Amino acid sequence: MSKRWSYKVVExxxxxxxxxxxxxxxxxxxxxxxxxxxxxxxTNGMNAMLYLKKEI
Known part of the structure; x- marks a missing residue:
C-alpha cells in the first residue's frame, strides 16, 4: 500500500x-x-514560506 501524506504551508x-x-x-x-x-x-518578500508534510 502506498503512503498517504498530509501537507501544510506555514508563513x-x-x-x-x-x-x-x-x-x-x-x-x-x-x-x-x-x-x-x-x-x-x-521566501515571499520578507516572509518565509515553510512547506511541510506528515504521513497520515
Missing part, C-alpha cells in the same frame, strides 16, 4: 529587522513535535 513573518534563525528554529521545533517534516522553504 513565518519577520520580527523587527527581519526573520531571525532562532524564530525559524522555534517554529520548526514546534511543528516537528506534531510530526511535521520540512520539505522546502521559499
Amino acid at each position: 513565518v513573518k519577520p520580527q523587527w529587522l527581519g526573520i531571525k534563525p532562532k524564530q525559524l528554529e522555534e517554529t520548526l521545533a514546534a511543528l516537528g513535535q506534531q510530526g511535521w517534516e520540512l520539505v522546502s522553504v521559499t
Whole structure:
C-alpha cells in the first residue's frame, strides 16, 4: 500500500529587522513535535514560506 501524506504551508513573518534563525528554529521545533517534516522553504518578500508534510 502506498503512503498517504498530509501537507501544510506555514508563513513565518519577520520580527523587527527581519526573520531571525532562532524564530525559524522555534517554529520548526514546534511543528516537528506534531510530526511535521520540512520539505522546502521559499521566501515571499520578507516572509518565509515553510512547506511541510506528515504521513497520515
